[in-house]
Amino acid sequence: MLKIITQEILLQDTTIKLFIRREDLIHPFVSGNKFRKLKYNLLKAKEESKKTILTFGGAYSNHIAATAYAGQQNGFKTIGVIRGEELESKIFENPTLKFAHQCGMKFVFVSREKYQLKTSTFFIKELQQAHGDFYLIPEGGTNDLAIKGCEEILTEQDNKYDFIACSVGTGGTISGIINSSLNHQNILGFPSLKGDFLQKDICNFVNNNNWKLITDYHFGGYGKVTQELIEFINLFYKTNAVPLDPIYTGKMVYGLLDLIGKKYFSENTKILIIHTGGIQGIEGMNLKLKSKNLQTIKFDD
Known part of the structure; x- marks a missing residue:
């Protein structure tokens, strides 16, 4: 039995409620x-x-x-x-x-x-x-069995959320979430790659049409980061004690908060973020950043 951990992210100057499902904590080495x-x-x-x-x-x-x-x-x-x-x-x-x-x-x-x-x-x-x-x-x-597993991310208690957001790599995770979502829910996917080719791939795995890909927050494409993104990840951890990775979840959370600031969502909307893990890749990214004398990701006080 997996322990489901969901914590609220405090937002200022809005009635929108934001929660994050800590899938990164379900296993130390096979997370999210x-x-x-x-x-x-x-x-x-x-x-x-x-x-x-x-x-x-x-x-x-x-x-x-x-x-x-x-x-x-x-x-x-x-x-x-x-x-x-x-x-x-x-x-x-x-x-x-x-x-x-x-x-x-x-x-x-x-x-x-x-x-x-x-x-x-x-x-x-x-x-x-x-x-x-x-x-x-x-x-x-990503295959049919992977999507079956990802369909178990949402629980019966998640019917209270209006929007569910997740990062998108190959499309398997969001497909599972779409398949297990309810009719009143909207699923937002934030691809880490340029382009909209994933749209077709996801359509092959789902029947519902309650989803949308937000393609404006890839920060240059897969594996690409900017100092703005690194600064955001560090600030988010300092503020919320939640680590984000720079390839997937960092870009997704940045994009989601940007959309909240732009009034994309109605007042009193409840949003659930799915943290898909990926923290193991930070050490390698930091090595690349250090080699360029750039700011690194830091999860310490």
Whole structure:
């Protein structure tokens, strides 16, 4: 039984009520939506008597770190197909890859061009020939079983919320939330990537039309940050004692508060933020920021 923690975020000069669901606290290493996405996939892999799980991700992937740990804890060998051949010599310089390696994950480093073939039958067969039989989990963990897990994020007690907001990567988490939401609720997704191509992907997983993607708060695209965003994350933690990551939740919460300031919501609206985790990636981001002599993310007093 997971412990559901929801805390109120105090807002000034408005009757809007803002709450945050702390999915980042449900597990120390497989937190947030990664716990939800892996839950039924791991059960399926066991049901099919698979011994190995193979998946895809980038240098600081939350999904890679979570799969490595969850696989180890559940008796699976894990293989991570990693975007970027140059990372092969930098495993121990990269906090995410180092952690996954310590959890027993085997890496396959491929060029960015080849990585684009991650969904192709030809590439999957090539991986099977090289590594044997495995249970395949897509990049970011999004598939039907992942969405089933994410449908469990909302509870019966959440019917009081008018809006539910979450960050969007591959679209799996928001799809699960949409499927389990009620007719009177509006779901807002804040993509961390440029463009609106996720609209079609999400439509493949949902039937409800009570959702919208807010595409104005990607801060330059996936993995891109600005000093304004870093300052916001630090201030939000100082004010609310809630850590946000710079790839997903930081951008989402920034965007949501900006919309509140712009009177996007009616008075007395109740909004629930879903904190999808991602905190493990902060160490790697801070290394990048330090290398550029920029302000880092700090969660200390």
